[in-house]
Amino acid sequence: MGIKMSFDMFMQHFINAVGLGSLYGLIAIGYTMVYGILRLINFAHGDIFMLGAYFVFFATVSYKLPWAFGVLAAIAGATLCGLLVDRIAYRPLRNAPRISALISAIGVSFFIENLSVVVFSGMPRPVVQPPLLMKAFSIGGVRLVPLALLVPAISFALAAGLLWLIYRTRSGLAMRSISHDIETTRLMGVSVDRIIALTFALGSALAAVAGIMWALRYPRVEPFMGIIPGFKAFIAAVFGGIGSIPGAMLGGLSLGFVEIMSIAFFPKLSGYRDAFAFILLILILLVKPTGLMGEKLEDKI
Amino acid sequence: MLEIRGLDVWYGGIHAVKNIDMSIGRGEIVTLIGANGAGKSSTIRAVAGLVRDWKGSMTFTKPEGGQVSLAGCPPETMVRLGISLSPEGRRILPHLTTEENLTLGAFTRKDREEIAESMEHVYGLFPKLRERRNQKGGTLSGGEQQMLAVARALMSKPELLMLDEPSLGLAPILVAEVFDIIREINRQGRTILLVEQNAYAALKIAHKAYVLETGEIALSGTGAELLENPKVREAYLGG
Ligand SMILES: Nc1ncnc2c1ncn2[C@@H]1O[C@H](COP(=O)(O)OP(=O)(O)OP(=O)(O)O)[C@@H](O)[C@H]1O
Ligand SMILES: [Mg+2]
Numbered sequence: 001m002g003i004k005m006s007f008d009m010f011m012q013h014f015i016n017a018v019g020l021g022s023l024y025g026l027i028a029i030g031y032t033m034v035y036g037i038l039r040l041i042n043f044a045h046g047d048i049f050m051l052g053a054y055f056v057f058f059a060t061v062s063y064k065l066p067w068a069f070g071v072l073a074a075i076a077g078a079t080l081c082g083l084l085v086d087r088i089a090y091r092p093l094r095n096a097p098r099i100s101a102l103i104s105a106i107g108v109s110f111f112i113e114n115l116s117v118v119v120f121s122g123m124p125r126p127v128v129q130p131p132l133l134m135k136a137f138s139i140g141g142v143r144l145v146p147l148a149l150l151v152p153a154i155s156f157a158l159a160a161g162l163l164w165l166i167y168r169t170r171s172g173l174a175m176r177s178i179s180h181d182i183e184t185t186r187l188m189g190v191s192v193d194r195i196i197a198l199t200f201a202l203g204s205a206l207a208a209v210a211g212i213m214w215a216l217r218y219p220r221v222e223p224f225m226g227i228i229p230g231f232k233a234f235i236a237a238v239f240g241g242i243g244s245i246p247g248a249m250l251g252g253l254s255l256g257f258v259e260i261m262s263i264a265f266f267p268k269l270s271g272y273r274d275a276f277a278f279i280l281l282i283l284i285l286l287v288k289p290t291g292l293m294g295e296k297l298e299d300k301i
Numbered sequence: 302m303l304e305i306r307g308l309d310v311w312y313g314g315i316h317a318v319k320n321i322d323m324s325i326g327r328g329e330i331v332t333l334i335g336a337n338g339a340g341k342s343s344t345i346r347a348v349a350g351l352v353r354d355w356k357g358s359m360t361f362t363k364p365e366g367g368q369v370s371l372a373g374c375p376p377e378t379m380v381r382l383g384i385s386l387s388p389e390g391r392r393i394l395p396h397l398t399t400e401e402n403l404t405l406g407a408f409t410r411k412d413r414e415e416i417a418e419s420m421e422h423v424y425g426l427f428p429k430l431r432e433r434r435n436q437k438g439g440t441l442s443g444g445e446q447q448m449l450a451v452a453r454a455l456m457s458k459p460e461l462l463m464l465d466e467p468s469l470g471l472a473p474i475l476v477a478e479v480f481d482i483i484r485e486i487n488r489q490g491r492t493i494l495l496v497e498q499n500a501y502a503a504l505k506i507a508h509k510a511y512v513l514e515t516g517e518i519a520l521s522g523t524g525a526e527l528l529e530n531p532k533v534r535e536a537y538l539g540g
Contacts, residue, residue: 170408177394177405184392187349189380189409189457 005264008141013264015148019217021256022155026210027233028240028248029159030203036179036243037199039098043105044085045207046230047112052078052208053215053225054120057127067130075208081112082204083197091193116223124222127215151213158206159249166245171198179243232277239284241294250292255280302327302364302492303348303384303461308357310343310516317343319516320357325461325494325509327364330487332495332503332524334537335513341496342389344513345463348494349386350376364460380409383460387467389496391450395439399430402438402449406456416456423452426482444475451479455486462486463494468502480506500537504528512537 005013027049034042055077059070089108093101133147166172174195177185186192214229215221232255240251255277263270284291303325310318318340325331333341347355348371359371361382369382379385385406394402403423407416424431427448433441441449447467454462464483468476480502487493487506497503504510507524512533520527527533 170404173397173401173405174408176397176401180394180396181392183351184388184394185405186376187351187380187386187388187392188405188453189377189385190405191375191377 006141009264011140011142013260015142015144017257017260018253019148019151019256020260021253022152022249023210023214023217023252024229024233024236024255025249025252026155026158026206027229028237028252029162029245030207031234032237032240032242032245032248033175033199033203035237037175037196038090038101040090040101041105041234042085042090042200042203043102043109043230044082044089044112045203046226046233047109047116048078048082048085048204048226049207049211049214049230050116050221050223050226051081051112052211053127053221054116054211054223055208056212056215057125057221061125061128071212074212075205078208078211079201079205082200082207085112086197086200091196094193113223113227120221120223122223124220127219127221129216129219133216147213147216151217154209154213156249158209159245162202162206163245165202171195175199228274232274235277235281237291239280239291241291243295244291244293247291247293254292302362303494304358304360304362305344305348306358306360308344308347308359309355310340310347310352311354312343317516318347318355321511321513321516321518323511323518325492327362327460327492328487328490329508330483330493330495330506330524331509331511332497332507333511333513334497334500334503335519336536337498338515339513340516341513342465343516345386345465345494345496346388348379348384348463349388350374350379351386361461377409380457380459383458384463385454385457385459385461386463387450387454387465389465389469391446393438393441393446393449393453395437397438398435399438399441399449400434402453403430403456406453409457419456419458423455426455426485427452444471447471447475447479448482451482451486455491459491461492461494463496465496466498467495468497468499476502500533501528504533 030045031042034040052074055074056070059065059073060067085108089104090101093104133150134145136143136145166175174185174190178192178195182192233252236251236255237248239254240247258276258280259273262276263273305321305323308318308321321344333344335341343352346352348359361369361371363369403420407419410416429445430448430452433445438449451464451467467479471479476499483493483495484506495503504524504527510522510524510527511518512520520530520533
């Protein structure tokens with residue numbers, strides 16, 4: 001059932017896979033950072049992604065703000081929401097059993113989704129793509145739009161910036177320290193809640209950027225649009241090794257490739273598109289439960 | 302510089318520290334000795350802001366004058382006030398390098414040049430750490446980790462340096478070295494609160510000492526007095 005493919009066709013799919021994968025990776029980073037520090041699966045993360053997309057929709061379509069400004073406003077808005085989630089749903093439970101925070105995470109995710117239905121309405125809405133990003137051009141025999149290159153370029157640049165922050169700044173040092181030993185980190189004079197808030201802010205900002213780029217690629221928004229990408233990104237984070245930022249990106253790219261390439265080579269599988277993530281999850285849990293770039297499990301859990 | 306009055310510490314129903322008074326003067330080495338489970342760590346951790354459930358009063362006198370109550374202060378406030386703790390069991394961050402551990406110790410300070418000076422200073426005290434500066438904390442030997450724990454606590458330039466069992470698990474020759482360094486740090490002007498099981502070595506360098514028994518202060522006096530005290534000799538110095 002496989003099909004033969006020209007090199008140009010392959011490159012087309014390749015670029016597509018990198019784009020989708022880098023978006024998964026960008027979302028996965030937020031999961032992996034919060035998990036690395038708090039051992040918490042932040043179920044609301046996919047909803048922050050959704051809010052980022054909605055905010056840019058309102059800013060540019062409803063309020064007709066210039067794109068650059070709308071994007072910044074959307075990132076700021078979604079980041080604020082991420083901070084509020086931490087402050088309201090997680091911080092009061094910092095010393096509670098981990099299961100309480102997990103239940104709170106599921107609750108806050110449902111809350112955001114349903115509130116969004118009430119406030120935004122459940123109807124999907126079309127996003128207007130800026131024409132500049134959609135002007136097709138060719139390289140060799142590959143036809144592209146600028147957006148297809150912009151998405152991975154921005155994703156990788158942001159991931160690189162984040163790595164710089166984590167490995168080259170004091171706040172980053174504090175983050176790496178908290179992920180290992182909160183009490184000792186506090187003894188060093190670190191305000192742990194501030195660093196955790198910073199972690200949520202960074203993860204949420206990246207999710208918002210991913211949400212915005214997602215809304216440009218698949219030009220519509222709806223209140224439940226964060227669930228499937230969020231779930232897949234979480235699996236990507238596990239696949240790459242939870243707690244590892246390069247791992248999150250690698251996991252996202254792997255998933256992007258598996259999804260795009262399997263459908264490209266075996267079009268009949270396209271109905272199973274959303275199942276590949278689970279196959280990857282099962283495979284990695286069988287072969288290397290710590291994920292591609294994961295450290296020893298006893299350190300992390 | 303630190304006055305502790307009527308300190309109680311609880312862990313749920315366990316009453317670990319019972320109504321103790323302690324007084325630490327500027328420039329002193331004060332030691333707190335006692336058997337396992339006597340409440341030494343609980344006391345020192347309360348001062349560091351790590352214990353939630355405590356009662357009593359702790360008053361810290363700032364070097365420039367002015368008194369602060371430590372009630373309800375989180376650890377980061379304590380560090381900013383000038384109180385720092387090298388915790389029991391070293392608690393080195395194993396995935397961070399020696400230098401990163403030290404940098405973390407200076408987290409509350411801003412001036413990069415001054416931090417670099419402090420780094421040079423602790424490398425002077427512990428030359429081994431300089432050799433190991435780019436090595437992961439987890440790969441250091443036990444002795445080196447202990448040195449790093451003390452050095453890291455020094456990086457905040459504390460007025461009051463608290464050390465919880467710095468000689469634990471060290472070979473005798475290293476124990477002597479650690480105590481020499483504690484004395485040296487004290488000579489450089491830092492006040493030290495030293496929790497120890499090694500009563501003999503601690504009493505020898507201490508200006509003042511407290512003996513804790515099941516959460517209560519059983520004895521106190523100068524280091525020299527307690528070294529001569531028959532009860533101390535019998536219970537803590539092996540006769
Ligand atoms: N986190 C805790 N939860 C419950 N009980 C505790 C806790 N920490 C200490 N305790 C109890 O409080 C008492 C005093 O403990 P603490 O650690 O202060 O003793 P210590 O003098 O430092 O002993 P050691 O020399 O063994 O370090 C002990 O009975 C201990 O079991
Ligand atoms: Mg102890």
